[in-house]
Amino acid sequence: MKDYRYILFDLDGTITDSIDGITNSIIYALKKYDIEIVDRNELQKFIGPPLVSSFKNFCGFSEEDANEALRYFREYYSTKGIFESSVYKGIEELLTRLKSENKTLIVATSKPEAYARRILEDLEMDKYFSYIAGSKFDGTRIEKSDVIAYAMKSCGITDLSLVLMVGDRKQDIMGAKKTGIDSVGVLFGYGDRKELENAGATYIVETVGDLQDLLVAK
Known part of the structure; x- marks a missing residue:
């Protein structure tokens, strides 16, 4: 594998297991429309794409209505759901190793940037990243x-050959392709192999350990 200097990480499904916080917020929003969710696993498809689109x-x-539902989602998420997540086992060790090799680590998420920063600060994970990039509330x-x-x-990154995007959904892979950088699809998040293969991932790994084997110098 190439020696990438800059490694961009998605947040939900890549750094954090955030399914409880997100699905609880979606359930809260949908109740406003008298929509009851019997199986919360149905809501996993909401994780990754922009919520209005979902x-x-x-x-x-x-x-x-989609924009109104997003406002309801944020009512719950901003006070409760934002804290209903945890870091995947092994991720902190991976980030520590990458930092020791002088890699520049960056978060690139479609989640509002303010939320991403707050989550990583609460989990004491922000210290690993040189920059946290996300969407705007508008x-x-x-x-x-x-x-x-x-x-x-x-x-200030200009050499795209030195950049790698790590994510769990097709949006991460397609976004990387559109910007001209390589990508790693991870299967421990919320996507599946077919989705990542069809999107054109440069690499696909199953576990956090496999990701470390791919990214960390031997």
């Missing part, structure tokens, strides 16, 4: 390619 695609909401910079481009510009 409310439209999976619930048939209009643009207006609905802009939500596409993963826009977040990646913003992260690279903010960090």
